[in-house]
Amino acid sequence: MRGMNDRPADRPWGEPNRPRRDAELRLYGVNAVRAAFARRPDALRKLYLAEARIPQLQPMLKWCVAHRIGYRVVDESDLQKLAASAHHEGVVADVSREEPASLSAWLRDLPPGPCCALWLDGVGNPHNLGAILRSAAHFGAAAALLPKHSTLALSGAAARVAEGGAEAVPFVRLGREDNAIAQLRGAGFALYATVVRGGRDLFDVALPERAVYVIGAEGEGMNADLAAACDLRVSIAGTGSVESLNVASATAVLLAAWARRAR
Numbered sequence: 001m002r003g004m005n006d007r008p009a010d011r012p013w014g015e016p017n018r019p020r021r022d023a024e025l026r027l028y029g030v031n032a033v034r035a036a037f038a039r040r041p042d043a044l045r046k047l048y049l050a051e052a053r054i055p056q057l058q059p060m061l062k063w064c065v066a067h068r069i070g071y072r073v074v075d076e077s078d079l080q081k082l083a084a085s086a087h088h089e090g091v092v093a094d095v096s097r098e099e100p101a102s103l104s105a106w107l108r109d110l111p112p113g114p115c116c117a118l119w120l121d122g123v124g125n126p127h128n129l130g131a132i133l134r135s136a137a138h139f140g141a142a143a144a145l146l147p148k149h150s151t152l153a154l155s156g157a158a159a160r161v162a163e164g165g166a167e168a169v170p171f172v173r174l175g176r177e178d179n180a181i182a183q184l185r186g187a188g189f190a191l192y193a194t195v196v197r198g199g200r201d202l203f204d205v206a207l208p209e210r211a212v213y214v215i216g217a218e219g220e221g222m223n224a225d226l227a228a229a230c231d232l233r234v235s236i237a238g239t240g241s242v243e244s245l246n247v248a249s250a251t252a253v254l255l256a257a258w259a260r261r262a263r
Contacts, residue, residue: 035164122217130161131248137165
């Protein structure tokens, strides 16, 4: 195990700008790293931190010592290289990536009662994804549903923006679209296509106990066939001063409306 001050000259920083879609995920930011450690400490593989963070991260450091996980105290420039971001907040961690559950497994383990999930049809910007996950965690959404062939995956940038919310909202991989819709309806869910215009006013709709909001891609919106397959199309009415809300902001409004109904 490398101790806190063991800093070899040939630091293998790797390629921080390369997309990390392998078995490990590089997290950064205090809340993102602490949330991952709190929920699944066994996933921790390496830890890098600024000296100023040592008191705050003592439980994590003790875990590293007890389980022979390498950690290293490094300076600001090294943390920025590791995170490929200036927003590292003094801590970077490599953790095992958590694979999405299947829809069947998720539905099997889902407890009875009110439930809301997000079907992410094309959302790709990591900052939008992070903001969506933060809102989803805040309002108690049960999952983020990923289409069968979606390449969307959690990144360090998305996890930092989520401020710990990425650990509270699991990803679920859908199968064939028609089968996924049938499975969700069989479990009591109604599907709501969220559209910029032409839908029912969200605030006039009696939301069901179990709902799936289908969220379209930034810019082009959702797939037209998928929207047509949903039970209802809903829109967020505004003043018209701007065309629409950002996808992450819109998702927060949608979730708040459902959470009010669920309570």
